[in-house]
Amino acid sequence: MQRSTFIKTAAALAFAACGFASHAAGWPEKPITLVVPLSPGGSTDTTARMLAEKLSGVLGQRVVIDNKAGAGGNIGSAFVARAPADGYTLLMHTSTIATNVTLYADMGFDLNKDLIPVSQVALIPNVLMVNNDVPAKTLKEFVDYVKARKAPVNFGSAGNGTSQHLSGALFNNLAGGEMVHVPYKGGAPANADLLAGQIQAVFSPLVEVLPYIDTGKLRPLGITTARRSPRVPNVPAIGEVLPGYEVVLWNGVFAPTGTPADVVTKLNAAIRKVLQDPAVRKTLADQGSTPVGNSPAEFKKVLASEIEKWGKLVKLSGAKVD
Numbered sequence: 001m002q003r004s005t006f007i008k009t010a011a012a013l014a015f016a017a018c019g020f021a022s023h024a025a026g027w028p029e030k031p032i033t034l035v036v037p038l039s040p041g042g043s044t045d046t047t048a049r050m051l052a053e054k055l056s057g058v059l060g061q062r063v064v065i066d067n068k069a070g071a072g073g074n075i076g077s078a079f080v081a082r083a084p085a086d087g088y089t090l091l092m093h094t095s096t097i098a099t100n101v102t103l104y105a106d107m108g109f110d111l112n113k114d115l116i117p118v119s120q121v122a123l124i125p126n127v128l129m130v131n132n133d134v135p136a137k138t139l140k141e142f143v144d145y146v147k148a149r150k151a152p153v154n155f156g157s158a159g160n161g162t163s164q165h166l167s168g169a170l171f172n173n174l175a176g177g178e179m180v181h182v183p184y185k186g187g188a189p190a191n192a193d194l195l196a197g198q199i200q201a202v203f204s205p206l207v208e209v210l211p212y213i214d215t216g217k218l219r220p221l222g223i224t225t226a227r228r229s230p231r232v233p234n235v236p237a238i239g240e241v242l243p244g245y246e247v248v249l250w251n252g253v254f255a256p257t258g259t260p261a262d263v264v265t266k267l268n269a270a271i272r273k274v275l276q277d278p279a280v281r282k283t284l285a286d287q288g289s290t291p292v293g294n295s296p297a298e299f300k301k302v303l304a305s306e307i308e309k310w311g312k313l314v315k316l317s318g319a320k321v322d
Contacts, residue, residue, distance in 0.1 A: 027263045031062040033089050034253075037076025039069045042187075043124070043207040043287070044251055048092040050283060051121060051253075054274040059267075072100050072161065072321070074107045077254075081114035085258030087267065091115065094251045095163065095306060102311035103161040104321050111307075113257060117299035118264055119271045120252040120292035122284055126167045126203045126224040128238065129191075129212065134200050139222040139241050142201075146177035153179045155201040156190035161319040164190070166310065167203035167224050167247045169317035174242040181317075194218060205249060206231065206288035224248070231288035247313075250292070250306075252299060264296055 032055075036048045045067065052063040068076030073096050083089035100107050109115070128139070136142035146153050155172075157164035160183050172179040182199055184190040187208055194202045195217060202209075206229060212218040213232060222238035223229050224247040239245045253271060255264060272293040274280055284291050294302070314320075 025262065027087050027260075027266065028059055028061040030088065031064055032059070032087070033064050033066050035066050035068055035076045035080050035089065035091050037068055037070075037073035037091065037093055039186075040067050043205055044092065044094050046207075047122060047251060047284075047287075047289070050280065051092070051271070051274060054277060054280060055270055058270045058273055071108070072096055072104065072159075074100060074104065074109075077111075077115070078108035080254065081109035081256060083256050085256040085260075087255065087259050087263035089256065090118070090267075091254040092121070092251060093254060095249050095310065097254075098303060098306035099161060099163070099166070099310040099314060101307050102314040103319060111303075115254040116257050116259065116264065117296055117303050118253040118255050119268050119296065120250050120294050120299050120302065121271065121275065122251055122289040122291050123225070124249040124251070124287075124289045125206050125229050126163060126247055126249060127206045127209060127213075127220050127229075127232070127235065128167075128171070128201060128203050128222040128224070129194060129209050129218045129220055130201045131194055131197050131199075132217070132219055133197055134219070136221070137219075139236050139238065142221050143175050143241055146172070146175045146179060149178055153177065153201065154182050154199040155179050155203065156182045156184055156193055156199045157202070158187040158190060159183050159185065161314060161317070161321060163205070163247065163249050164203045165319060166313040166317055168201070170245060170247060170313055171203070171238065171242065173316060174245055191218075203247075210288065229288050231285065250302075252292075268296055 034052050036045050038044050049065055052065050055063045068079055073093055080089055080091040136145040155168040190202050193199050213220050220235045223235050226246045228237050275291040275293040281291055
């Protein structure tokens with residue numbers, strides 16, 4: 001009796017294993033949804049749509065973008081975290097997801113338990129932009145201008161705890177200034193007020209302000225990454241004047257925890273193939289971004305480091321969302 005039960009159980013497990021393996025091998029057999037937890041039209045959405053189009057060709061199934069904005073990206077992220085772990089609902093998020101671990105009292109999901117990293121897509125620098133009426137013409141002059149405190153220096157951002165806010169908070173701390181943070185409901189209105197002279201500076205994603213740089217409507221003074229950007233090679237890295245300064249934004253793809261390892265491996269390979277496409281690399285370079293395409297294990301290590309790094313910046317800025 002016991003031997004019969006053992007054989008039946010073993011057969012059932014073997015059957016299940018075969019079914020699991022065939023499911024992973026056959027993926028994808030239907031369209032894939034790539035959730036972007038931000039509004040349409042932004043830099044992340046634009047990159048996600050380019051990635052989705054190219055992945056559709058590599059995987060042989062449509063990859064459809066679904067924008068689910070709100071709560072700093074937490075609404076869309078929580079949706080994916082609760083989705084079936086079958087490889088058909090994925091998330092394209094930014095470094096904001098690491099920031100939110102410290103910024104929010106409750107994200108609506110547990111990043112370390114409910115989502116698994118698949119691959120980073122690109123690295124994106126922020127750039128310190130100032131209104132043309134600001135007397136400082138160089139990064140060194142702007143640091144001195146902030147230190148002098150003779151006039152109020154207001155810097156705008158896309159909201160409390162965003163990369164723009166944290167970039168400015170770190171700059172202010174290292175410069176020893178008293179810059180005033182002015183949060184907006186997005187990067188576009190912050191840039192509009194910068195153009196109008198209502199604020200003096202914004203630490204904006206490079207891709208969002210390239211038109212203003214190219215037309216001379218705003219003045220770029222410094223890049224937040226450790227090295228200069230090939231897109232604007234004459235703009236120094238802020239760390240050249242303020243040693244230790246570095247803020248790097250990124251975006252990447254996540255899947256619900258429990259997604260079959262073979263599916264994750266296949267998806268990772270597809271993303272890395274797309275990021276080797278010359279047209280994709282040129283588009284990213286034109287935006288000032290750098291393609292990544294790392295392994296799930298490498299992305300996981302990066303994520304752990306980013307949660308710690310952004311957590312320190314959040315605490316430095318004093319930002320908090322209940």
